[in-house]
Amino acid sequence: MSPKQIDGKEVAKHNSMETGVWIVVHVYDMTEFLEEHPGGPDIILQYGGKDATEEYDPIHPPDAIKDNLDPSKHIGTLIPGSLAPPAPAAAPEPVQSTAVVTTGQVAAPQPYVKPDLSEILSLHDFEAVARHTMNRRGWNYYSSGADDEITMRENNTAYQRIWFRPRILRDVTKVDFSTEILGHKSSMPVYITATALGKLGHPEGEVVLTRAAHEHGIIQMIPTLASCGFDEMVDAAAPGQVQFLQLYVNADKSRTKKIIEHAGKRGVKALFITVDAPQLGRREKDMRTKFEGNASSHQTKGGDKVQRDAGAARAISSFIDPSLSWKDIPFLKECAGDMKIILKGVQSWEDAVLAAERGCDGVVLSNHGGRQLDTAPAGITILPEVVAALNQRGLLVPPGKPRFEIMVDGGVRRATDVLKAVALGATAVGVGRPFLYSMSTYGFEGVCHMLQILKDEFEMNMRLIGAPTLTDVVPSMVDISALKVPTVGNTMFGVNYETMYPAGVKAKL
Template sequence: MAGKVFTGEEVAQHNTRESCWIIVHGKVYDVSEFLPDHPGGAKIILKYAGKDATAEYEPIHPPDAITKNLPPEKQLGSVDMNTVKKVEVVIRAEDKIRQERFAQLPSLSEVLNLHDFEALARLVMNEKAWAYYSSAADDEITIRENHAAYHRIWFRPRILRNVTNVDWSTKILGIPTKLPIYITATALGKLGHPDGELNLTRAAAKYGVVQMIPTLASCSFDELVDAAAPGQSQFLQLYVNKDREITRKFVQHAEKRGIKGLFITVDAPQLGRREKDMRQKFEAEAPDEMDKNDQKADRSQGAARAISTFIDPGLCWEDIPWFKSITKMPLILKGVQCWEDALRAYDEGLAGVVLSNHGGRQLEFARSGVEVLAEVVEKLKEKRGIEFPNEKFQIFVDGGVRRATDVLKAIALGATAVGIGRPFLYAFSTYGQDGVEKILQILNDEFEMNMRLLGAPTLKDVVRDMVDASCLHQHIVSVPDDRLFYLNYESMAHAQLRVAKDAKPRL
């Protein structure tokens, strides 16, 4: 039956919970039995029962997600798209305004820093995408602290050094990179741009930096690997599946495809509450009193919940030997938040750790990566006598980085490199691949200037004595406001009354 070509009318007849067919990318699938198991709830699938669901499916799923999750017999065949009734898309007034703003985006030459991309993205992105990309845990104190922590570190520049030529290239896990940064994993790229994470792959190739492919990319893993230029290096961020056989196959496939490092996410046994995302999702979907499966808990988590219920909360230290047994790739734990766990990772023989609180999206009041960095370097020297940066055990940091000076502060404290995530999302959501390339050019220019001003011809010259981090652990301290950052920061909303359109405001 898989070779059968259906008409749109035939598919449209299967529009009930008992017989639910959908069309994705011109193929017909019977998802009737899958409805109760869909992480995002049955309601969203039933909305497209008997119809073309491609537009809803594509931004939050890799192209092969449906074929991987449905048995072959449920993949019924193809459809003559000329016979398919188009799903009426109602464009709201707000969305029309956002679309009009795209035509008003300034020239890229007028974009001077990473903050600019965020300010523009907020104006032109749709609500679902903006809520997912920008949201963070609880009161969003941690996401702000990630950035503010860098302001408690001050430079001690050196003078009268020959900085005619400066070089900010380095190696990450032995891989040459032209900048001491990597594009860290961020999910659901197609929410911001039709090409999704491909924007990152192509720009990373042009600028000689490493891209970390996310487990939850909108593009398929193989699509992103296939798009890499000859000799381009990529990492893989891994969410560990409850079904370890699925994880084993994924990891070993990645190794065969040439992935150079496996970054295992260890800070997300359960999703944090991301209330901007949750509120937006709640308002976007009216209550479904006819929904026989109670999916309220899933929907309340926003876009993230719909794609992440497979993550194993039982992942533990005892699983490390298993990972070592299934791959020879360097293993890095992503999401380490204290020196004790960094020390154990070192003792377990891992290749390194990423000091990270998941971009402030998980545990509220988890300290910033750069604050944890200072204590990890101190304690590992004290306990094991090792100095950083260290080729055998590398420390990475992510979260809150907006300037090359942030990166240089982390390097001075002992980091090998720094991961940058959200700014790249905002860049391709506004300008596509050109936006990503602009960020990398901005960082290149900033590195050149700041290394000269620091008196550091190479990254090896960016040492601990070049920074004063004595206030780093003080969480109540006066620092100058970062006006650009806080102009972009959108305050969280309270619950609001439902007001009829014709109701007069209360005086």
């Protein structure tokens, strides 16, 4: 039966608690959902009797309303043209730049001119363009880190404290940087790590990344908090295209089980369980882009000051289970079936060992892109001690068992960063923000251009370090003496090449 068509004049009458609150995403009665909305009732009241599509679409997957509202709350579809359009928003002021003229005087500020894609030479360039061209809400959400953003900066600068030790006079006529990640082929040791709310940057959202991943032969990790629906991203994949799934565990374990089992049926190959977010970190830049409508009485309790929404991240994440612990691993493994289980967000060698001992297939050394605990370590800085600890216990390459794999994410902007991680024992690295920035600024073509930049950098740098293949990228090719030596309490962990890597690798040193 076709849904009932609703006149916009009728919708406009339902704009308060007294009349009921209808919003157009089709037409829904949100009155009873006001207090349950993770972002607070004010944003819904702000759009009462209006079209909320532009606000809703970027931060919700398509099935969010269906999953949270009783079907009876779906009033119908809007009669086209029957709802008065909202007053046009003031045009954003163009980003200004200053130009110095020959007299030494400062010229009048000029509007920012977006470079042609051919002028983009590095991943840093995409970020620079995004800073000038993205809307404030999207930029603040994507670029924000926790507290003082120390860890977010360290994620990148840590790589700069690792120096290459290039080898010479090796035949590097041909170089091959293809690899396997969890047994699946990839054109390079890079995967698209999970990042939320893709439609804040591009109207098509994460499916742009799905298509680009296939175009360049890499693997996409589907995010739980995507703007696109899970099935939408799976349907956008080419036949045989490998996808992983990042999972925030829901406090309702039955919903978690349903999500995992559905992912398995749709062909997802690995489950990356986020373990570093029992509560979301304080991302102040994102918080400053809170919903900015007038506060309603429903946001004040007992005369207290309004507790404003804490940005896009907090508004979409209240379901995450803070009780998740090691005791839940058997349940998750059972739900996963044939899918591999990876713990994403490991930040110490002790937890990497526990993951291996409890039968997980790998870990991602990650601090959530510097968005959780500020002054947590960069993943690359703890990689040597994790490899050492796993090898000392015979857990990294157990005889006759599948390989326990270590991955790293956070701060990667160059192929040289990836090669340093590979040299120190990582299978691959996850890249996040650069994909968002390239997608937000130049769409599908931008993402493909970014991946080609990385491929060109791999080819050049593998020749320059003397490594025809990734198996030739060994520990002796990097000097980590400038990294802070990891400590446990007051005891030095004692990392050295003799304990870090198995005999087969050491033979190549």
